[in-house]
Amino acid sequence: xxxxxxxxxxxxxxxxxxxxxxxxxxxxxxxxxxxxxxxxxxxxxxxxxxxxxxxxxxxxxxxxxxxxxxxxxxxxxxxxxxxxxxxxxxxxxxxxxxxxxxxxxxxxxxxxxxxxxxxxxxxxxxxxxxxxxxxxxxxxxxxxxxxxxxxxxxxxxxxxxxxxxxxxxxxxxxxxxxxxxxxxxxxxxxxxxxxxxxxxxxxxxxxxxxxxxxxxxxxxxxxxxxxxxxxxxxxxxxxxxxxxxxxxxxxxxxxxxxxxxxxxxxxxxxxxxxxxxx
Numbered sequence: 001x002x003x004x005x006x007x008x009x010x011x012x013x014x015x016x017x018x019x020x021x022x023x024x025x026x027x028x029x030x031x032x033x034x035x036x037x038x039x040x041x042x043x044x045x046x047x048x049x050x051x052x053x054x055x056x057x058x059x060x061x062x063x064x065x066x067x068x069x070x071x072x073x074x075x076x077x078x079x080x081x082x083x084x085x086x087x088x089x090x091x092x093x094x095x096x097x098x099x100x101x102x103x104x105x106x107x108x109x110x111x112x113x114x115x116x117x118x119x120x121x122x123x124x125x126x127x128x129x130x131x132x133x134x135x136x137x138x139x140x141x142x143x144x145x146x147x148x149x150x151x152x153x154x155x156x157x158x159x160x161x162x163x164x165x166x167x168x169x170x171x172x173x174x175x176x177x178x179x180x181x182x183x184x185x186x187x188x189x190x191x192x193x194x195x196x197x198x199x200x201x202x203x204x205x206x207x208x209x210x211x212x213x214x215x216x217x218x219x220x221x222x223x224x225x226x227x228x229x230x231x232x233x234x235x236x237x238x239x240x241x242x243x244x245x246x247x248x249x250x251x252x253x254x255x256x257x258x259x260x261x262x263x264x265x266x267x268x269x270x271x272x273x274x275x276x277x278x
Contacts, residue, residue: 097158097278099206102199104158107146107171111159112139123192127228131251137184146171153177160188160203169194172203176213182218184211200231204238208264209278218266223250226258239272240264 072204097104118124119133119142133139145239149155161167172188186207190199204222211217222230222240232242248256264275 013033035228042116066271087278097210098163099202099278101163102202102206103161103163103166104173104203104206105161106150107143107157107159108145109140109143112136112143114142115139115171118170118191121192124189127225127231128189129187131253160190162194169199173207177215182216184215184217186220186222188209195230200234201237204234204240205272206278208238208240208269209273209276212269212275213278219263221261221263222227223259223261226260232260233261235262238264239269241268 018230096106113136116133116136116139119130119139122132125132133142146155146157150157155176158173159168160170160172162169170188170190172190173186175185175187177184186204188200188203188207190203208220211220220240221243222235223246224235226245241264242260243263244261246259246261249259250257
């Protein structure tokens with residue numbers, strides 16, 4: 001007599017709460033970033049962490065492994081976050097910035113040919129902190145480094161474009177961040193053919209307003225060569241004031257040069273921020 005095999009009822013596994021939340025967010029179209037993962041740590045020390053993956057701009061793994069440490073969702077230690085990463089986390093980050101006449105956007109490899117022409121001009125190099133480029137490969141490496149620093153939140157240099165025509169005029173933005181101090185250093189350069197039109201002042205104001213409004217900065221500073229009178233005037237028009245003079249501070253192009261430090265605080269531009277369209 002043959003015995004028929006008895007079918008076993010499948011064991012239903014409970015659906016994790018995290019999966020329900022993720023599914024719900026996906027349905028609502030909220031899932032902009034990758035899902036937080038739990039690091040393999042003892043249960044009593046376990047904290048939910050994440051590393052960002054920005055899908056809103058169409059770039060894959062843009063911010064993966066970009067942090068000095070993972071972001072914690074269980075406590076407010078935002079003072080230790082890189083400002084750009086924190087802005088992403090809080091939904092305040094913007095990839096493109098527009099002013100009345102300028103468009104500030106992420107630098108791409110498509111910009112290399114134009115930038116290479118600018119990097120070879122003696123008049124551009126004379127007032128800058130970089131040396132003349134002799135090959136397009138030098139420019140390509142420079143741009144690749146900018147892209148990497150931008151995507152990791154270490155720095156944020158944009159292509160400065162004329163909004164009406166789309167023409168790239170130079171580069172600039174945030175050279176460095178001090179997250180704990182809510183402070184950043186800004187800088188830029190423009191091709192000589194665009195000097196004297198007020199673009200520099202418009203760029204400086206955009207950095208100041210964006211940094212305070214979107215990156216939660218309290219102080220912004222800029223370092224400018226003592227002999228660069230044009231840039232000093234630009235910074236003053238943008239609301240920055242000289243606070244220090246660094247004598248023979250920086251060896252640049254085989255010469256120890258002196259610099260001024262210009263500073264602006266959030267409270268200094270309170271009225272400007274009320275009118276800001278950045």
